[in-house]
Structure formats: structure tokens, C-alpha cells
Amino acid sequence: MLINFKFEIDEESYEFCCEIVNKMIELFYISHEEATSRVNSQWEGQIIKGYECMVFHEDEEYWDNAIYYTDDSYWWMPEMQDRLKIKAYNPEKGRY
Template sequence: MSKFIFETDDVSEEFCLEIVDIMMKDFNIAEEEAMGRINSFWSRLSIIREYDLVHHELPKTWAYDIYFGPDSEWWKKDPKTLEPKPFP
């Protein structure tokens, strides 16, 4: 049973769990927060499969986009100077 609110195949489940691990390590957040942020970010999706466009970016890119926001331009800045997107 997936911890995500969207359906995944095995490859996508592992991909999303890589994002969780990166967020926990790089941002020092709990697994529950990382999972919640991913679920919120991709809440409009019902399923993610291996061939979906989600897999065209690296897990680290998704982790930073989800945490700081895709418009944050985190790749141009020192992440220590950025504010994370609010999380309920």
C-alpha cells in the first residue's frame, strides 16, 4: 500500500521515496512532512507511472521544487537564504 495519495507503479513509488529521502536529508524535515508536501504538490494527479513526465526531472530537482516552489529559482541561489513554501 502506497503512502502517497496518488497511485504509483513500483518504479514511481521508489522515485517518490527518493524525493522523500532527499527532502529529509537536505532540509532536515520529518518523513511525514516530506510525504505531505509531495502529496500536496501532486494532489491533482491520480497516478504516476514510469513513463510519465515526472520522471524527466531528477528526484533532487523535484525535492527542491516541492520544498521551495518551482518559481524560487533555488538552483541560482544559496538554499540557506531561501524560505520554504508554507506547509500546513
């Protein structure tokens, strides 16, 4: 399935972003549409190209969590796992 991202990407970045979408579906049991919308909301209008891009300084798992949970959730800390907060998602707008 071809994903329409709302930011400028090259082939390598496209594959990386597709992996983020697919992993979000697997980890959080969300729809393909929601995962794609969350990724688009994160980087809409930006240029995500080349390995020097800051996006590539982290792996897919980092981005899955950073995009899905609020900034104050501290999802990377084991003791915070019972206090995670999900970013609100508005399916009518396709955004969180």
C-alpha cells in the same frame, strides 16, 4: 516504512517518490511526515506511472527543491541561495 501516497503510482514510481521523500529529509532536516505530505500535496490525485510520465524527466534533487521551495525562489541559481523561500507547511492539515 511503507509510505501512503495520495496519487496513483506503479512500483517504479513508488520507489522514485520514496527517494524524493528520503532526500528531502536529508537535505532539509524535516520529518518523514512533512516530506511525505509535501510530495502528496504536489501530486495528489494525479497518475504518476511509467517512464513517459513528466515526473521522470527530472531527477530526485530537482523535485526535492521544486517541492520544498517556492516557485519564485530560483533555487537552481547559485546567486539566489541566500534568498530562498520555503513553501509554508501546515502540519495540522498535512499540506503546504
